[in-house]
Amino acid sequence: MIADLNKNKGCIMLFEFTDEQKMIQKMVKEFTKNEIKPLDMEMDRNGFNDELWKKIKENGLLGIPLPEEYGGAGGNAVTGALALREISRGSASVAVTLDAHWLATDIVFHHGTREQKEKYLHKASEDSIFAFALTEPSAGSDAAGIQSSAEFDGTHWVLNGTKAWITNGGISDLYIILAKTDEKKSTKGISAFLVEAETPGFSVGKKEDKMGIRGSMTSELIMNNIKLTKESLLGKVGDGFKIAMMALDGARISISAIALGLSEAAREIAVDYAIQRTAFGRPIAQHQSVQNMIANMDIGIRNTELMMFDTARMKDLEKRHTKEAAMLKIYSSETTMQTCKDAIQILGGNGYSRDYHVERYLRDAKIFEIGEGTSEILRMLVGSMSLNK
Amino acid sequence: MNIVVCIKQVPNTIDVRIDPVSKNLDRTNITGVINPFDKNAIEEAIRLRDKHGGEITVISMGPPQTIDALREALAMGCDHARLLSCREMAGADTLATGYVLSKAVNKIGAVDMVLFGSHAVDADTGQTGPIVAEFLDFRQITFVSQIDMEGNHVTAERMLEEGRERVRSKLPVVMTVTKHLNTPRYSKPVNIMKAFRKDIPIWNYEDLGCDINMIGIPGSPTIVTEIFEPKRRSEVEMIQGSPEEMVKELVAKLTADHAI
Ligand SMILES: Cc1cc2nc3c(=O)[nH]c(=O)nc-3n(C[C@H](O)[C@H](O)[C@H](O)COP(=O)(O)OP(=O)(O)OC[C@H]3O[C@@H](n4cnc5c(N)ncnc54)[C@H](O)[C@@H]3O)c2cc1C
Ligand SMILES: Cc1cc2nc3c(=O)[nH]c(=O)nc-3n(C[C@H](O)[C@H](O)[C@H](O)COP(=O)(O)OP(=O)(O)OC[C@H]3O[C@@H](n4cnc5c(N)ncnc54)[C@H](O)[C@@H]3O)c2cc1C
Numbered sequence: 001m002i003a004d005l006n007k008n009k010g011c012i013m014l015f016e017f018t019d020e021q022k023m024i025q026k027m028v029k030e031f032t033k034n035e036i037k038p039l040d041m042e043m044d045r046n047g048f049n050d051e052l053w054k055k056i057k058e059n060g061l062l063g064i065p066l067p068e069e070y071g072g073a074g075g076n077a078v079t080g081a082l083a084l085r086e087i088s089r090g091s092a093s094v095a096v097t098l099d100a101h102w103l104a105t106d107i108v109f110h111h112g113t114r115e116q117k118e119k120y121l122h123k124a125s126e127d128s129i130f131a132f133a134l135t136e137p138s139a140g141s142d143a144a145g146i147q148s149s150a151e152f153d154g155t156h157w158v159l160n161g162t163k164a165w166i167t168n169g170g171i172s173d174l175y176i177i178l179a180k181t182d183e184k185k186s187t188k189g190i191s192a193f194l195v196e197a198e199t200p201g202f203s204v205g206k207k208e209d210k211m212g213i214r215g216s217m218t219s220e221l222i223m224n225n226i227k228l229t230k231e232s233l234l235g236k237v238g239d240g241f242k243i244a245m246m247a248l249d250g251a252r253i254s255i256s257a258i259a260l261g262l263s264e265a266a267r268e269i270a271v272d273y274a275i276q277r278t279a280f281g282r283p284i285a286q287h288q289s290v291q292n293m294i295a296n297m298d299i300g301i302r303n304t305e306l307m308m309f310d311t312a313r314m315k316d317l318e319k320r321h322t323k324e325a326a327m328l329k330i331y332s333s334e335t336t337m338q339t340c341k342d343a344i345q346i347l348g349g350n351g352y353s354r355d356y357h358v359e360r361y362l363r364d365a366k367i368f369e370i371g372e373g374t375s376e377i378l379r380m381l382v383g384s385m386s387l388n389k
Numbered sequence: 390m391n392i393v394v395c396i397k398q399v400p401n402t403i404d405v406r407i408d409p410v411s412k413n414l415d416r417t418n419i420t421g422v423i424n425p426f427d428k429n430a431i432e433e434a435i436r437l438r439d440k441h442g443g444e445i446t447v448i449s450m451g452p453p454q455t456i457d458a459l460r461e462a463l464a465m466g467c468d469h470a471r472l473l474s475c476r477e478m479a480g481a482d483t484l485a486t487g488y489v490l491s492k493a494v495n496k497i498g499a500v501d502m503v504l505f506g507s508h509a510v511d512a513d514t515g516q517t518g519p520i521v522a523e524f525l526d527f528r529q530i531t532f533v534s535q536i537d538m539e540g541n542h543v544t545a546e547r548m549l550e551e552g553r554e555r556v557r558s559k560l561p562v563v564m565t566v567t568k569h570l571n572t573p574r575y576s577k578p579v580n581i582m583k584a585f586r587k588d589i590p591i592w593n594y595e596d597l598g599c600d601i602n603m604i605g606i607p608g609s610p611t612i613v614t615e616i617f618e619p620k621r622r623s624e625v626e627m628i629q630g631s632p633e634e635m636v637k638e639l640v641a642k643l644t645a646d647h648a649i
Contacts, residue, residue, distance in 0.1 A: 020581060020582055024578045027464075027575055028578075060577030061578065070581075071579065072579060074582050123577075
């Protein structure tokens, strides 16, 4: 697509996908069309679908961004974004589940010891879903305010506390849990731990009954004096917050890929409908107000696409992309909210019906303005980075 | 057991343009995909290999971009791929194609089974497999919907218009397969990455030891005199009345037309 603009014209290079990326994208697209999309409406009613996830695992989608030495496909941020965008065109729920898994595996890959990687990453590519747990009932945006504690008793780390709103809680085999190792310190008093699902004292609490992405699982996690070996510490003591923030920079690219895919799915329905539906003697697509909505969708989609691949490219070049990822996430989430809302408007009464998908898409879209940093928090981040140059 | 799968790259769209001068399909600007039934052949080859051992070589005769189809076959799980391509091969009909494919099977050597799709969705003759069997002097079983191996014998079920037929044959054998045989797998992303690291040698007619008069246009006795779109005739007749009356009348009309 975009690459064609540049061929032999002395223009700057924007985005060129490799043949491998193109073939992976094609595979994911086909898989989504045949296996995922037909189930999205059903998952909205009945929740996480085990059968579908069995297929997703069998077909190697869990490991797309993991290196081949761990059984993954060796994809990078661009490959991951291509895949999540395709999946989200079929189901944002499935894409969000995968996003949380990739966020957690990315942390193990970047901060784990050789032994930790060997122990967990093969499973992460093949059949284990991972989760990332930072948020607590009393601390979300204010991540430094978490209260879960980890104390070293001479031989073991002992963890206590409750996590809330954890994507993949209850379906994961491994949890990355952030806990305070030093109450006196703020962000530097937080450390990251690898917690296996079967650890005694570890349990899954309330399953959230959500507005959208209902095909994904979101739960509370309870740690009641759970004992972990020294080898369960991820990175150094006190590095937890830094590790989490770095990983969230990357995850915001993934979330935006999902928001983009969802926008595209809503746009497709809206455009098809606008062409077919007539009012006042002509297709509603010929009424200017409707056209304006479609135009705005396309502007948002194209901008998201450009920002997203550019930020993914920065990540792949190992350039710091905190600000870019934050701007991207604000933009992509607000675009998808507006796009899904306008899609409903274009469908009129039918848009308000559960049969036409777009009302579900709007409910799905709202998460992107909240999870992985709210729009308010991210605007604060962008603003402060803009002013404190 | 060593298996060769012959695959054809076919256009991805249904609206194929026909070159008005050469009467051939105009293949420029069309993205290619593996002929759907050939994917069933690949799937079966992989299952047979995984159960009985051996290696799978996938081959295709076609222009250079055919390599994409071969790459996809590798990503699905085939071991080796060979592209049969050179200017001299262009313009081939099924006879010339069959000749080239049989030469490639001979060059690969020690082949027990050659699998084909029942037909290609574009040119759609269904002749290529049987022609290759004749050139190789292998037994052939067409329209296969099930395959069972037993030592060096294969038992295959054939899907025929009027029913099914079970056939037993010794190896080596050529088989053309239908979509009822299996459900082709997706290429796992990790296998896609591996497929791109594999070498796909290109064999020209000299590599294959082909007689230049038996390939390409000189080797193709088929003469396409005209290609045209069949005229569409559609007549719509509205049936009126109560649902019961309408159903009765519809059934009567369909029966009269021998449609049911
Ligand atoms: C479906 C879903 C899945 C989730 N998955 C995960 C997960 O896998 N792992 C995980 O750790 N967390 C997860 N979360 C939690 C999510 O990250 C938090 O909900 C989010 O960070 C906001 O935190 P909060 O809910 O505590 O809201 P609060 O922090 O209480 O914020 C409430 C409101 O106040 C605003 N606000 C707060 N502080 C400021 C300020 N300083 N200035 C201006 N406005 C402010 C916020 O923007 C927001 O509008 C998930 C949440 C949802 C809904
Ligand atoms: C340079 C070049 C240009 C060509 N241009 C054309 C063209 O313009 N139009 C055209 O139709 N064909 C072209 N071919 C391919 C060849 O002529 C046809 O594949 C052949 O005529 C098969 O006819 P069919 O489609 O009826 O196959 P069918 O007999 O219906 O196919 C049955 C099965 O035979 C196998 N098979 C068929 N063709 C091939 C092949 N090429 N390689 C490997 N396996 C195969 C597949 O398993 C297929 O499912 C070209 C080949 C070359 C080398």
